[in-house]
Amino acid sequence: MPSRLSFALLGCALAGLTGGAALWFAGDARLAAQLWSAGVIPVLLGLLVEILRSLRRGEVGLDIVAAVSMSAALLLGEALAAAVVALMYSGGTFLESYAETRARRDMTALLSRVPRRATRLVGGALQEVPLEALGPGDLVLIRRGDVVPVDGTLHSASALVDLSALTGESLPLRQSQGQEVMSGATNVGEAFELTAARRAADSTYAGIIRLVEAAQASKAPMARLADRWSLVFLALTLGLAAAAWWASGDPIRAVAVLVVATPCPLILAVPVALVAGLSRAARHGVLIKGARPLEALARIGTLILDKTGTLTDGRPQIVAIHTEAGFSAEEVLRAAAALDQASHHPIAQAVVAAALARGPMLPIPQETMETPGEGVTGRVEGQWVAVGGLGFVAVQLGGDLPSGPAAQAGSVQVAVAIGQRLAGRVVLADGLRPGTAALLAGLRRLGVGRILLATGDRRAVAEAVTAGLGLDALHAELTPEQKVALVRAEHARGGGGVMMVGDGVNDAPALAAADVGIAMGARGAAASAEAADVVLLVDRLDGLLAGLSIAQGARRIALQSVGAGLGLSVLGMIAAALGHLTPVQGALLQEAIDVAVILNALRALRITPALAAPVPAAPGPTGQGFS
Known part of the structure; x- marks a missing residue:
């Protein structure tokens, strides 16, 4: 007042x-x-x-x-x-x-909604503890109406959360077991249990509060x-x-x-x-750290994008399932995901997440045995199953695997054997975020004349991922120092301010060097969020369009x-x-x-922000292919 x-x-x-x-x-x-x-x-x-x-x-x-x-x-x-x-x-x-x-x-x-205490589960008993007492691995009970106090992984089967205070989304979001839950979300469904991923002081919501101040x-x-x-x-x-x-x-x-x-x-x-304008942007999930970056954002002429975790999702996604005779894509994915529940490998967890997002709960594997970094074997619903690299599965089957489709740049193939037979190959890659092409077209309509990619990844991978986007330039295999040099070079070209978007620690120097640095705040590194002028509170790029137009x-x-x-x-x-x-x-x-x-x-x-064209729903399994 x-x-x-x-x-x-x-x-x-x-x-x-x-x-x-x-x-x-x-x-x-x-x-x-x-x-x-x-x-x-x-x-x-x-x-x-x-x-x-x-x-x-x-x-x-x-x-x-x-x-x-x-x-x-x-x-x-x-x-x-x-x-x-x-x-x-x-x-x-x-x-x-x-x-x-x-x-x-x-x-x-946002400040008034900061939770002060949390309910921790210890040995089957509930404990009311100060928020500072929570640590990684703690099991936390989130009751109906509670604000999630700490970033974590959903331990219960499902949860219904309201992200409107963080992202401006009007509809609640249904999340499944194993998915990440952002601190600051409100539980609007039944009580659920959450496994804390980090301390409350290091969580998304605490970082947002510091940026708001x-x-x-x-x-x-x-x-x-x-x-x-x-x-x-x-x-x-x-x-x-x-x-x-x-x-x-x-x-x-x-x-x-x-x-x-x-x-x-x-x-x-x-x-x-x-x-x-700051308030309006915050309602759309774009936290601008002050009026200085808001004014600078309004005069941007060049956009530099990081690749992994920014232009792409940053996590492996299933892009295809190639099946052998007698097996369906659904059967291959179900068997692989059920067995991969026994592994903590990132690829295995990506397969599990994809299966849970597309179907019911998975059966519990038995007699599992993992060879770290190579694969895992065990029984799923009574059948012997092996999942892992092509060489690992070939050894389990006692011979060479038949030739399959050639691997594309930036993708990985996971072989799946069921009942001593090769059942298929699951292809994973870090692909473009949905709607990226429409987003970039929208940014150009708002006056962004040059759009570039700056990545530390291999050029072949970068070219494969960005094919058809119409970028003005692609710079690959860059060190953090080279990214800073690129920002300065683009600034020297003139034609408006330079905006850099990234999510990793290696992006932080370039974010600080740009006229406007934008960090992916939902899963990005703390260093990038601290160095940036703008933080996207939800893990989507369309906030760029909304923030720029506002x-x-x-x-x-x-x-x-x-x-x-x-x-x-x-x-x-x-x-x-x-x-x-x-x-x-x-x-x-x-x-x-x-x-x-x-x-x-x-x-x-x-102000009504500009929005990208709606993204069509991804197709379901199609036998030989899987989107």
Whole structure:
């Protein structure tokens, strides 16, 4: 809420103006002028204190015009004009404070939802413990309505969670056993158990809170630019007021000019519009760390993308299942996934996750034996099964495997044998995220002229993954230092700011070097999130499109408000200098202008972000292929 001081100053100004008006209508003009003056003095003193603080910081703003106009009006006996200016200034300050409070509401809601305690399961018993006591591996009970306090893996069969506070998604998400659950989600279904993956202080939600606090403390370059421009406007105002006084010999005209110029919309519209843009972006899962990166994001001309975990999902996905005679794709996947439950290998876990996402619970394997890094054998529903590398399965079958499709760059083949026969091959790869081509096309429509790939992976893999995307350049096998050099080289080309998107520790230096660094916050490394200016709270790239369009909209609204407000103020100042406006009329006119520009700036809260084209649903198993 607005501060108590802004309430008090507004109350003094309003009481002085209305009380004086009542006395004036009652016929006591002298006492009315005294009451008007009494309402002005607290506002003027508060304003002088703020001016002194600004001067100590080396800032000179248009608050000086407000102080000069109130002082001049009091000295020249224009107590009513001074009272209107005082109400205008205190009311504008209050309205700006209220507008910023409303704009920040969605972001501060994150702070109010931070859980303080958690329910831990130990030996079958429940323990209420402080959040700091949770550690990796702890089993946590999440009751209906609870906010998930720590990142973890779903231990129960399923869970229904609401991610709207984090991502803006309106519908709850059903998650299955073994899937990652993000801290900050709300349980809207039955109670479930979660295995903590990390400490609460290192979890997604805790990191988001720290970023929110940093975002709220920022000040935009446009606002600082407004402070610099205010010197020009201050000189123009004082010069026009002096000229009006000199040409007419009437000091009241100078007071009218000063009143119309108080305060300037330049210092009201910019922060309100940009803070509103921050709030709007947060509702769509894009956490921008302050108004500086929001303004920079609006002027991006070049995009540099990391590959693994950014352009691609970063985890192996099944792209095909090649079956032998007598076996179906569903049968091969079910047998492989059931046996792979006994392995902690990332490939094995990817196979299990894919099967769970496509069907019912898997049978429990028996008599399992794993050869680390090669494969695993055992029995599934009474049948002998072997899953692993081609060489490992060949050894288990006692001979060479028949030739199969050639492996594509960046893919891996897992052989599956059932009942002493080769049943098929499961092909996994780290493929493009769904809808990537539509996303990049949308970014180009928003003015991103160059899109590049920068990866530490092999060139053959990068080329295979990005074929058909129409990238402007592809840079592979890069070290972190080379990524930084690429960012700087693109910056030297000109054509707008440079935006870098990445998720790994090796991306952090390039993220920091870019005009705008964007981190994949859902599963990305903490180092990249700390170095970045923007964090995508959900593990999808379409937040780029939403964030860019919101930033452009907020900046456009800020500039529109400034242009319209300054234009109207200058016209009013000229009219006052020519004697067409009295000080009171000028004060009322500027009050209307200030209210209008703030209300216009609040339109940034309703920006509709650009969205990528919808992604068609992935096809199901097709015998020889599997998507």
